[in-house]
Amino acid sequence: MRTTMNSKNKLISSIPVVAASYLGPSLIPNLDAAWDEFKLPLSPDDLVQKIMGQPLRRAGRFIKLVCCGALSCLKSVPPEELKDKKIGIFLATGLGNVDEILPFITQVFKHEGGFPSPNQFANSVSNAAAFFLAKVSEIKGTVLTISQEELSFESALWLAQSYLERGEIELALVGGCDVFTPTVADYRERMDLKPDNSRFMPMGEGSSWLLIGNASGKKIGNILSVTLEHNQKTDLSNENILSKSERIASEFTGMQNKQKIILPGFRLTDIDQSFFKDKGWKVEDYLPHCGIHPTATAYGLARALLSGTSAFFVHCNYHAAGRRAMVVATTE
DSSP states (O other): OOOEEOTTOEEEEEEEEEEEEOOOTTOOTTOOOOOOGGGOOOOOHHHHHHHHSSOOTTOOHHHHHHHHHHHHHHTTSOHHHHTTOOEEEEEEOSSOSHHHHHHHHHHHHHTTSOOOOHHHHHHHSTTHHHHHHHHHHTOOSOEEEEOBTBTHHHHHHHHHHHHHHTTSOSEEEEEEEEOOOSOHHHHHHHTTOOTTTSOOOOBOOEEEEEEEEOSTTOOSEEEEEEEEOOOSSOOOSHHHHHHHHHHHHHTSTTOTTSEEEEEEOTTOOOOOHHHHHHTTEEEOOOHHHHOBOTTHHHHHHHHHHTSOOOEEEEEEEEOTTSOEEEEEEEEO
């Protein structure tokens, strides 16, 4: 695998995607099932029992969804493909385990210090979910939590590519997880969602994962590039997004016969599907299936890679401040 990095923090490579899994608000892995914003959050205990075969004790809801999403991805790979491999965990989250952190902070700072329970403390630690995942999956390599607001997953994917390129790991389990944190109004405020900077659609949640790297040549697709731009005056027009996407497509050979698909993030407020269709691009809007949450990108990419469509995908996402992130992937 050969990777280069330019001045815009862009890794240009072709990294195999061995497996993928996406989990949305319905808590049914790899299915676009119906859900209702006002009935969230659903209990994950039945899902934990189904995937893990036993309850996950001393763990909050965030940790349970992280483990269920990641294990759903790992279980699609034959065990012999993972045996003796150096695997890293890269957990991306924009808001983290807010439901566990808030009670802990309230107990300590609003009630004359107090003594939170051991479970409250354990669940409030920023890397607790990644630690639980490493334990239940018996992964002993690099274990990191990356939080860069709504660019968290892209940042984690970029970092995982770096570790793979340096040979520090052979496989990277990269995922994004954020959970519904009532109320809806509070959730929107935490994410700085306004009519002029995001699409108006239900809030959601997800735990979606990719296993990337080399595993006996078996793969469902490739991550071709990850771009993180620091320009805060990004042009969000359809014309500019198309221009960027066409330029990226031209960098890779063998894409002429593949369908070209744009995956728009929730900050793209003015996507014109007919405009892209006229130019030979399809717009696949995955957000109605998972709702707005900081790491929705992970859901969109995992869903695309499992779509069964031979295609060239460009996921375009923006930070509220204007920074752009683009992930390019292709399916077999």
